[in-house]
Amino acid sequence: MIGVALRKTQGNLNFILYFCSVFYFKTNTFSTMSLITVGTMAFDAIETPFGKVDKIVGGSATYVAYAACNFITPVQQISIVGYDFPEAEMKSLQSRGVQTEGVERVKDKKSFFWSGKYHIDMNTRDTLVTDLNVLEDFNPIVPDSYQGSEFLLLGNLMPKLQLSVINQLKKRPRLIVMDTMNFWMDVALDDLKVVLKKVDVLLVNDGEARQLSGEVSLVKAAKAIMAMGPKYLIIKKGEHGALLFHENSVFFAPALPLEEVFDPTGAGDTFAGGFTGYLAKVKDISFDSMKTAIIVGSAMASFCVEKFGPERLKEINADDITARINEFVQLVNFDIDLIG
Amino acid sequence: MIGVALRKTQGNLNFILYFCSVFYFKTNTFSTMSLITVGTMAFDAIETPFGKVDKIVGGSATYVAYAACNFITPVQQISIVGYDFPEAEMKSLQSRGVQTEGVERVKDKKSFFWSGKYHIDMNTRDTLVTDLNVLEDFNPIVPDSYQGSEFLLLGNLMPKLQLSVINQLKKRPRLIVMDTMNFWMDVALDDLKVVLKKVDVLLVNDGEARQLSGEVSLVKAAKAIMAMGPKYLIIKKGEHGALLFHENSVFFAPALPLEEVFDPTGAGDTFAGGFTGYLAKVKDISFDSMKTAIIVGSAMASFCVEKFGPERLKEINADDITARINEFVQLVNFDIDLIG
Numbered sequence: 001m002i003g004v005a006l007r008k009t010q011g012n013l014n015f016i017l018y019f020c021s022v023f024y025f026k027t028n029t030f031s032t033m034s035l036i037t038v039g040t041m042a043f044d045a046i047e048t049p050f051g052k053v054d055k056i057v058g059g060s061a062t063y064v065a066y067a068a069c070n071f072i073t074p075v076q077q078i079s080i081v082g083y084d085f086p087e088a089e090m091k092s093l094q095s096r097g098v099q100t101e102g103v104e105r106v107k108d109k110k111s112f113f114w115s116g117k118y119h120i121d122m123n124t125r126d127t128l129v130t131d132l133n134v135l136e137d138f139n140p141i142v143p144d145s146y147q148g149s150e151f152l153l154l155g156n157l158m159p160k161l162q163l164s165v166i167n168q169l170k171k172r173p174r175l176i177v178m179d180t181m182n183f184w185m186d187v188a189l190d191d192l193k194v195v196l197k198k199v200d201v202l203l204v205n206d207g208e209a210r211q212l213s214g215e216v217s218l219v220k221a222a223k224a225i226m227a228m229g230p231k232y233l234i235i236k237k238g239e240h241g242a243l244l245f246h247e248n249s250v251f252f253a254p255a256l257p258l259e260e261v262f263d264p265t266g267a268g269d270t271f272a273g274g275f276t277g278y279l280a281k282v283k284d285i286s287f288d289s290m291k292t293a294i295i296v297g298s299a300m301a302s303f304c305v306e307k308f309g310p311e312r313l314k315e316i317n318a319d320d321i322t323a324r325i326n327e328f329v330q331l332v333n334f335d336i337d338l339i340g
Numbered sequence: 341m342i343g344v345a346l347r348k349t350q351g352n353l354n355f356i357l358y359f360c361s362v363f364y365f366k367t368n369t370f371s372t373m374s375l376i377t378v379g380t381m382a383f384d385a386i387e388t389p390f391g392k393v394d395k396i397v398g399g400s401a402t403y404v405a406y407a408a409c410n411f412i413t414p415v416q417q418i419s420i421v422g423y424d425f426p427e428a429e430m431k432s433l434q435s436r437g438v439q440t441e442g443v444e445r446v447k448d449k450k451s452f453f454w455s456g457k458y459h460i461d462m463n464t465r466d467t468l469v470t471d472l473n474v475l476e477d478f479n480p481i482v483p484d485s486y487q488g489s490e491f492l493l494l495g496n497l498m499p500k501l502q503l504s505v506i507n508q509l510k511k512r513p514r515l516i517v518m519d520t521m522n523f524w525m526d527v528a529l530d531d532l533k534v535v536l537k538k539v540d541v542l543l544v545n546d547g548e549a550r551q552l553s554g555e556v557s558l559v560k561a562a563k564a565i566m567a568m569g570p571k572y573l574i575i576k577k578g579e580h581g582a583l584l585f586h587e588n589s590v591f592f593a594p595a596l597p598l599e600e601v602f603d604p605t606g607a608g609d610t611f612a613g614g615f616t617g618y619l620a621k622v623k624d625i626s627f628d629s630m631k632t633a634i635i636v637g638s639a640m641a642s643f644c645v646e647k648f649g650p651e652r653l654k655e656i657n658a659d660d661i662t663a664r665i666n667e668f669v670q671l672v673n674f675d676i677d678l679i680g
Contacts, residue, residue, distance in 0.1 A: 120556065217600060334591070
């Protein structure tokens with residue numbers, strides 16, 4: 001793929017070379033930075049046009065961790081599970097540099113359970129079951145060992161709990177990224193707006209951006225939402241890519257055209273984990289850096305949807321990620337040198 | 341804008357410089373190439389969430405001509421109008437280098453009339469009225485003076501008439517681009533498939549690609565459609581951009597995020613005119629050249645939707661187009677040099 005990159009523009013060539021170096025030097029940089037993330041660890045039952053699974057591991061924090069640990073470790077996990085959550089899954093995460101000291105295990109309750117069914121277009125889904133279980137009394141505690149982290153990713157979770165994590169941090173992180181969903185806009189909008197004032201980057205999908213802002217035009221919606229607090233806004237459009245807004249600038253990252261989207265569950269969390277993990281990795285939170293981070297997040301999400309649950313994320317390695325990133329470079333790069 | 345471009349990758353810098361030269365040298369290259377286009381010239385009545393017009397000039401060939409003449413002249417128009425079509429509009433086109441010898445004027449019949457209403461999302465519309473009028477007995481004749489053109493753009497029209505134009509050309513053009521729509525798939529699919537075997541590039545939207553191929557996945561749809569004849573396929577996704585497929589390669593061009601899409605009518609024809617006009621201009625029909633042509637087509641379409649009908653296309657000049665193209669470069673260009 002490097003060979004291909006050589007024929008492309010200098011920026012892309014640097015991109016490929018740099019990206020490879022990310023992994024080449026990974027072992028040397030493991031200990032230089034950490035990323036705190038809070039979210040759910042759960043069981044999902046999923047039905048798509050391509051198949052059905054009754055009970056697999058899921059949850060926003062699970063997907064975030066499997067994505068982010070490719071770029072930054074330790075990933076410092078804050079979540080809650082029940083007695084039924086598999087120890088093997090914890091070990092699988094720990095073996096990838098995910099710290100689980102902040103994951104509470106409740107002895108007498110079941111883990112959070114979500115069940116959903118996707119429509120044929122895969123862009124819409126119906127929630128069939130939501131059993132909160134342990135989530136009902138989740139009170140996230142930030143372990144002392146997590147204090148001092150420069151990056152915080154608030155995974156999709158009750159806004160009150162996202163706020164609680166922010167308030168427990170003795171030093172304000174350099175970058176706070178917040179993911180959320182329409183459900184919280186329906187049932188906890190006031191809490192959500194309080195958290196919005198305290199975060200740097202918000203991630204929502206296009207429908208949620210329209211709901212939160214009351215604007216149909218995504219450009220107008222972005223202006224309205226950034227006025228609520230976040231300096232950066234990412235609007236995810238599923239198979240139609242993602243937009244990054246900051247002040248008067250906008251950047252667009254496409255989604256990779258895939259023959260089959262097998263299971264979109266967790267794609268948004270994976271995107272968030274890849275995006276924030278990459279920023280923590282390069283320690284650069286400029287707009288230009290975020291452009292690259294969105295391409296990285298999109299690449300990670302494109303793996304996620306290839307199999308049920310986080311399975312595909314467990315299989316991939318640095319070479320797979322580098323190759324996938326290069327597919328995005330090919331997809332959007334227009335080389336004009338041949339013309340004129 | 342050049343100043344901005346200088347900070348970008350070499351390819352983009354060349355792009356900007358080259359693009360400016362397109363206009364700088366335009367007068368020198370007027371006579372070197374021509375583009376034949378066939379389609380409707382009509383009246384439209386349009387209602388959008390932003391307003392309503394009762395009777396304005398429209399038609400696929402009208403939009404194609406106003407877009408293409410910015411890049412290549414003469415644009416050799418083949419169409420049919422009634423006694424009611426305004427002479428001033430003909431003069432306006434002629435003044436831009438559009439030849440109308442191939443435009444038949446019927447003394448005792450009205451021009452083709454279409455009326456439609458757009459839904460709030462602007463991506464879907466209802467056709468209210470379709471009065472074929474002169475279109476009922478349209479039998480396009482290619483004037484001798486048009487023979488020898490190297491580029492042919494078959495605007496959205498009955499497939500039988502598109503085929504008739506191809507068959508009248510004594511020398512097969514270097515590139516034949518075909519636009520069509522779901523209506524012809526519904527009422528003239530067999531004719532459509534005959535034309536498909538004779539064209540190089542097909543333009544359809546995502547819904548039409550799925551209808552024509554029977555595939556939900558656009559990647560699978562593209563493979564199926566290219567097997568029907570066209571070596572290149574462009575799938576337009578409206579506000580979600582456009583995809584270019586060729587063999588196993590794919591390129592994505594975003595749509596410019598606009599605060600308001602005022603009237604989408606003619607955007608597809610304008611895209612086709614900008615795309616084909618640019619290729620005729622640079623005389624390069626490679627995949628890489630088509631990537632740039634799609635960005636150009638997208639830029640022209642982004643002007644079209646800013647006002648009702650072709651009004652905005654009449655106002656813009658070379659500087660406006662260059663500036664708009666650069667907005668696309670900014671939108672998709674990720675510069676990695678700052679990182680690592």
